[in-house]
Amino acid sequence: MTQEMILANATLVLPNETVTGSVVVRDGMIAEMDQGAAVPAGAVDCEGDYVAPGLIELHTDNLERHMRPRPKVDWPHQAAIVAHDAELASVGITTVFDALRIGSILSDPSKKYGKYARAVADEILSMRDSGGLRISHHLHLRAETCSETLIEELAEFGPEDRVGIVSLMDHTPGQRQFTDLSKFEAYIRGKYAMDAEGFEDYVAFLHGLHDRLGKAHEEATVAEAKRFGAVLASHDDTTAAQVATSAGYGIHLAEFPTTVEAARANHAHDIANIMGGPNLVRGGSHSGNVAAMELAELDLLDIISSDYVPSSLLFGAVMLGQTWGNMAKGLHTVTAAPAQYTNLTDRGRLEVGLQADMIRFRLTEGVPSLRAAWHKGVRSA
Template identity: 60%
Template sequence: MRVGSIPTGRGRYLAYARGLARELWALREADALKISHFLHLRAEVCSETLEEEMAEFGPEDRVGIVSLMDHTPGQRQFRDITKLADYMKGKHALSDAEFDAHVAQLKALREANGDRHEAAAVREAARYGAVLASHDDTTEAQVETSKGYGVAMAEFPTTAEAAEASHARGIAVIMGAPNLIRGGSHSGNVAAGELAEAGLLDILSSDYVPSALLLAAVKLGQDWGCMARGLATVTAAPAKAVGLQDRGEIAPGKRADLIRFDLRGGAPALRAVWSRGNRVA
């Protein structure tokens, strides 16, 4: 969930993370959840309220990951501002003038708050005991900065250069399952398949499409000629990256989180799900 909001301007958006976390933990206390849940805070440094929002969380919230995000137009994910223009004009019906004002606002926010917010996000992640992830690293210099912060995972590096630099520094590379299935990035950045072919892809993320995880992992298994290796991108590899030593593989003493599926026309069809050894679906 995103922390760091912009409550002013035409493209404004408000805080929601603390309230959603309270609802999630209430469901956990009521034993209403079928699987294990942790929090992943996506810290937007190009914002107005990041420090206040992150201060509302603590170690008791089981924050597993904090991602350092910077969606300032003209760099990282939005190096091609036309892609951002298509998105914002389509979603928010912005005119050309309104979009230009939105871009100017974001750049001003980054200039005023970005460095302070980035430092605060790193500091708060340490307070939570969370694993740090970078987001949309594009250059080797950005990867080097991430390494200096103690980043363990690189979410969606936008270039092969950044993915190679991450691997060289022992940073696990995450790409979106929809990117792999689609055959490319919706933002025009490096394709997950290209990184997989180069041996630079470690972990798959659902990227807002949970059903894509199994399909993409199976596709990788088929492409790599090793189904176990493909499935590990959504099981053992992410568990290891975030320090969850009680899951991620089928072994004595582990949680026994399991799925059963078969292949129909090369695509997986889910048949059963177990959590902690109990069948839940």
């Protein structure tokens, strides 16, 4: 039986412009589009609200927050996945790449953190395949090169897992995200209630790991991403030299470059810059790195990630639309651009023949308020 829905009298967010018009959805696909404010019989009158493609999230740590809501509290994973899925749906995200850390430290009890990615990936994939989730879930493996078990954990995944993104992460203190060691000290000591002597020992331990295993881990990650068929991303690039290394590896996405220098170098190598929605909304980086809005004003920002605040994805895109004076360009950073760079050709745009992943929202005092969301034409929020 054919399922049909018509959204009419809407401000349609197209790839390069916004127009007043309507969208007809049949059996989960965009079947027709037209311009004008007419509201046919049986259509939903959107009253001028924006109708845009569903949001695509490439890097979020939100699932980990649901699995570990308090220190030493391990929440049942299936329940955490369902809650995470519902939260993302509620803010207009219709496709997510769930970021899972791979690479653990097991040798030192005082610094130990264990592996979890393979088990959680199995749970996500099982719940996805059984139809228990509201939106589309893909895997994003965050490969921690400053760890002990990265190569073994990478080997637990294969092409059958359809890993979408693998990101090279190097959190060795004193460079990249934490070039300012005092910022790293404040973060670590605050998070783990660590004293000054313990912090110095921790830094020395991490530097030793990096010197001993970092290069081998980096090369293994690049090779495994190719085996998976995944898009390779860099993380926290700071210098043009680091970007040149990324380009040599075939990287196409740069997550959270920390300087204007790195962002410019990424564009010179045709690498897309991803910046955090929280950075945009807050007006700056919590680590003291370059502000996302500064890159936006230099036309160096390509994609937004909500990172650790799911609601920042739509809010950040609207802020960019207002800053650029072009709402279509702002929404492009969370729809068509992330779809393009992760080879999702069936979504990310309002276009006849594409999957009906869509959102409806309006602005209230400049802040977006989600009215509805659909995934494959089915109401998700």
